[in-house]
Amino acid sequence: MSMNNQGRPTRQVEDVAAGSERTTSTGNRALMLEEALIFEIGDRNRTGVDLPEAPKVASRLGGLERKAAISLPGLSEQETVRHYTRLSRQNYAIDLGLFPLGSCTMKHNPRLNEKMARLPGFADIHPLQPIQTVQGALAVIDELGEWLVKLTGMAGVAMSPKAGAHGELCGILAIRSALEARGDKRSVILVPESAHGTNPATAAFAGYQVEDIPAKPDGRVDVDALIARLAPDVAGVMITNPNTCGLFERDLKVISDAVHAAGGFVYCDGANFNAVVGKVRPGDLGVDAMHINLHKTFSTPHGGGGPGSGPVVFSEALAPFAPLPFVERLDDGRLALIEEESAQDHHASSFGRMVAFHGQMGMFTRALAYILSHGADGLKQVAEDAVLNANYVLRSLEDVLDAPFGAAGPCMHEALFSDAGFAEGFSTIDLAKGLIDEGFHPMTVYFPLVVHGAMLVEPTETESKAALDQFIGALRSVALRAKQGDASLHSAPHFAPRRRLDETLAARKPVLVWTEPAIEQAEAAE
């Protein structure tokens, strides 16, 4: 089947611990404070800002004045600070502890990067300022781009993509443009079945048909199957390396050579580049395009879901098709921004603009500060420690957790386990929720799809041995409970701000915005 069609429990089976806890009149539990919605505590006549007096002039709004209430509640500054501070305390975060979300690379976010991004010379400049007034900003883009090119051994870089998936799109559009430029109509992109969901979604978004390539029992792409499928209708392959099972695709160069011989291109999903930065250059393995998630490998903050940043490095063959705009150094040393106007002379094959303005400048400054801090030697050490930490977790737990590819050799930056061996009726979700009670964010669960009840643990290089040992101990204890069939796991978490949430109810009757209770009642009475 083409889609993920394996459901899983999203509601707890029974509440074993109910009634065992003391309640309070407020619902608070000492430092754990409940917080209402802004719509319940604020009102439209309250504000937390002081504004200058508006000049007394005749309105020129063209008769379009907004008369009806907008119903946006305001809070005083003090209430605002308290509201969001209380909310923040209901979140797990890297600053609190190890965050082993496989594939997402939750590593320490140095605060120097935040400080640098907030320098007024970066934070308070307009994207359309005359070029002579933003030479320093263009220098940041240029310098970061040069690092990315050298670290990957590629020929060029596009800096504007807004996130990893946007970078994937950039790479696939460059492939399509290169094929079209030689009059070659190809319609299929091959994607291994272990790939991130963004890969097939991106290829489809760019107008390609997607075909799955199976994995071999050792967790790597079936190279023979892939090569057998190569034909004049195949535009390229999208391959993740290291792959989503945490394994290095040893045969990437063989695959690249075969794809090139068949007239196609190789897209590498660089989501896991952090495992190999400084250890191998994708350009040496025949990759034509690869995005780099600055929020993964180069530690820009994840921010509760973004923003990301997804620059794409290109081979000689694809670089001419890269999107606008980009930065170019002129002979006199000044930096120019190549936009639509000058592209005709400088970059005639570009496939065009993917985004307004020039990309995620605020992420570039953070990533550059991080890269300069580590240097070429430190980045190599980043990969080595990330891989060391993951293998340490793998070997410390394989006696209690099934490691489907453990026998095949070392893993890269993440350790993959399955739910094989759990007691009847116990699944990965029970272990994940049990881990929450132990004070850890769970690992990535049920991904990759090729492993039943998958658990993908990525400790990253920024965890100490002591932190790893504590995590290993916690995971070991929860794994043993899942194997012994400890029923209290079904109702975990017991100590989080919320118990298991009813996702079925949320999806069957979606409530996506807040509605005044009075309005709800009136509607019900109709």
Add this chain to the structure above:
Amino acid sequence: MRYLPLNTQDRVSMLATIGAGSIDDLFVDIPEEARLTGPIRGLPMHAPEMAVERHMKKLAGQNLVAGEVPFFMGAGAYRHHVPASVDHLIQRGEFLTAYTPYQPEIAQGTLQMLFEFQTQVARLFGCDVANASMYDGSTACWEAVTMARRITKRGKALLSSGLHPHYVGVAKTMARFTGDALVHQAPSLNAETDVDALIGQIDKDTSCVVVQYPDILGRVSDLTALASATQAAGALLIAVVTEPVALGALRSPGEMGADIVVGEGQSLGVGLQFGGPYVGLFGCKQKYVRQMPGRLCGETVDAEGKRGFVLTLSTREQHIRREKATSNICTNSGLCALAFSIHMTLLGEKGLRGLADVNHGMAVTAANRLAQVPGVAVLNDSFFNEFTLVLPKDARTIVRELADREILGGVSLGRLYPDEPGLANGLVVAVTETTTPEDIESFATVLQELLA
């Protein structure tokens, strides 16, 4: 290497636990001929905080800071005052260093914030629902076009001439690959928008009409008739808002009948940042919710019956539907959405309306003053905080000369439309609460000198 906690002793003991002789044993799967042995040559080695800070400050110092000079630039990115508490709150580690709320029991802070954000955006836009954010306005705009294609099963989008040229550029790039047909032309220097002309272009193949409000030249017009005409033909009206503060003064696109409203949320909380990261806003009518791109947060209850929030309707998304997803978007712009939401909470309706009044009042003041400069005409009859001046000569040159005098005097249409010589004398000028009467006077005086 201050970000790496392991020391040599740790590494040796961990390798022993693993049963590896050396770190190289863990990298054996990388083919030996491609494996790097030492640090990549030609790149600097690690550096202390002080050295990095010195380097970055040097680069930052080469830029002209908007807040230090008279500043009149807009065209899709606006300079507003962001209250100090916004930046304080978004730097709390529990927000800054969290990720997408995959485990809702320990992510209620982010989830409740997203639910509040969605409600704020929906109310601001006059929509039934809104999502948990997109990358930015330009990508949200293209997502809306593809959503209209899915709903109407038609492939021709009419783009207003008043749509931001970068948004048009993104749509053109994408349409070339998806096969969507786009109808678009550059704007002309008229006081009126092209709303009436668009009505005449709608036909049975039209999937949507995309109109910016206020438009790239700062003009505003009623969208009600356009909405009716679009819907009567079975197409959708997509309204694009690049300056959300405007909706503190102007009727919302939703009120006027728009089916989908997208926007750039940068004005509130986010700051200029040379173009990113920003935050895409995306709202629509309830009946289209299952065709929306991006993440959605919904209300539910936990096992004890307490209210809580979860990501919901995930089956639209790439991690489940893969090649059949509504979009390939994964990461959104969560932290910028948080900044937007905090700023909006500080303002409230009262503050937003007050802020909009100041913006409009200052803009009218500036337009009146600049109209007195000999040879300069104000194009717009109506506008919010941005209007277009028609100068007697090429505006691009003037903008550069103004910058040499340390005045950032608007965005020339020549920069935005290099292929349209007829627009070369146009200058788009934005005025916000951060603009002072002295800034306006400096701008007018120097402009007069440069044009003399």
Add this chain to the structure above:
Amino acid sequence: MSRYFTEEHEWVEVEGKVATVGITEYAQEQLGDVVFVDVPAEGKQFDKGDEAAVVESVKAASDVYSPVSGTIVEGNDVLADEPALVNTDPEGDGWFFKLELSDPSELDGLMDEAGYKKFVAGL
């Protein structure tokens, strides 16, 4: 009246020229709590194997393929408000759509109840 089954875990109940199609008990168990069902509108034509409906649980989405060729005479609109029927009564009130058969001989390739039971047991 006779009931047929497919390897895609659909059931087909035939009465005269009209076939009623739904998913099996086994399929609903695999999906978990069903939260949304998209059924085809009257008059739509499908060839055998076309994607005819979509069924979604919280973390899964699955296409329902038309097990036979024909023209839709009715989609089960009740499922829009009560998708849970697919869980509680998959092989009864939780049916997806009815279609008029254009080629009844296609039924010959499907399994009977005993055959399907054996098929599921082998999974």
